[in-house]
Amino acid sequence: MKKETAKTICERLEGKYPDPRPALRYRSAYELLVAVILSAQCTDERVNKVTEELFKIANTPEKMAALSAEELGKYIFSCGLYRSKAEHIISASKDIAEKFGGEVPDNLEDLRTLAGVGRKTANVVYSVAFGGDAIAVDTHVFRVSARIGLAKGRNPLDTEEKLMKVIPKKEWSKMHHCLIFHGRETCSARSPKCGDCVLSDVCERNGVK
Numbered sequence: 001m002k003k004e005t006a007k008t009i010c011e012r013l014e015g016k017y018p019d020p021r022p023a024l025r026y027r028s029a030y031e032l033l034v035a036v037i038l039s040a041q042c043t044d045e046r047v048n049k050v051t052e053e054l055f056k057i058a059n060t061p062e063k064m065a066a067l068s069a070e071e072l073g074k075y076i077f078s079c080g081l082y083r084s085k086a087e088h089i090i091s092a093s094k095d096i097a098e099k100f101g102g103e104v105p106d107n108l109e110d111l112r113t114l115a116g117v118g119r120k121t122a123n124v125v126y127s128v129a130f131g132g133d134a135i136a137v138d139t140h141v142f143r144v145s146a147r148i149g150l151a152k153g154r155n156p157l158d159t160e161e162k163l164m165k166v167i168p169k170k171e172w173s174k175m176h177h178c179l180i181f182h183g184r185e186t187c188s189a190r191s192p193k194c195g196d197c198v199l200s201d202v203c204e205r206n207g208v209k
Contacts, residue, residue, distance in 0.1 A: 149204025
C-alpha cells in the first residue's frame with residue numbers, strides 16, 4: 001500500500017475514533033494486566049463482569065497470589081480456559097510481588113517474563129498503562145489490517161512489524177485501538193458494512209492499491 005493511502009486510513013480512523021480507549025475496565029496497571037490475560041478468547045464484556053467481582057477481593061498482586069488456583073477459578077470460570085488463566089495470573093502475581101516490588105513492570109522485556117503475558121498482552125499493558133509506543137495485534141487488528149491492505153502479515157508478529165513501518169511511532173497505540181473499534185463496529189469478520197465504511201474508497205478490498 002502506498003504511504004499516502006496508509007496516511008489517509010490512519011487520519012480517517014482517528015477522525016472517527018478521536019479518543020479510543022480500551023473497553024476493559026481497570027483502575028491500575030495490575031488490574032489491566034489481569035483483565036488482558038482474562039480476555040484471551042473471551043469478550044471484553046464478559047471480562048468486565050468477572051473482574052467487577054474479582055477485584056473486590058483481589059486487586060493487588062499480593063492479594064491475588066494468596067488465592068489458590070481453585071479459588072480464583074471459581075471467579076473466572078466463565079472467561080474460558082480458566083484453569084490455565086488462574087495458574088498464569090497467580091504465578092505472574094507472585095513474580096510481581098517478589099521480583100518487582102509489587103509494581104507491574106513498565107517495560108516490555110520484564111513484562112514478557114510474566115506467566116501468561118505474551119507479546120500482545122505486554123504491548124497492551126505497556127502502551128495503555130505506561131504510555132509506551134506499541135501495537136498489539138489481536139484478531140481484529142490482524143483481520144482489518146490485511147483486509148484493507150494496510151498490512152498483510154503471515155502471522156500477528158509479521159503484521160505488527162509491517163504496521164510499525166507504515167504507521168508513525170507516536171500513533172501506534174492509538175491506531176491499535178482504532179483498528180479494534182473499526183473491526184468490531186464496521187469491518188466485522190463475516191458481514192463487513194462496506195457501505196457505511198469511512199475507508200470504502202481507500203480499501204484494498206474494493207480494488208484500491
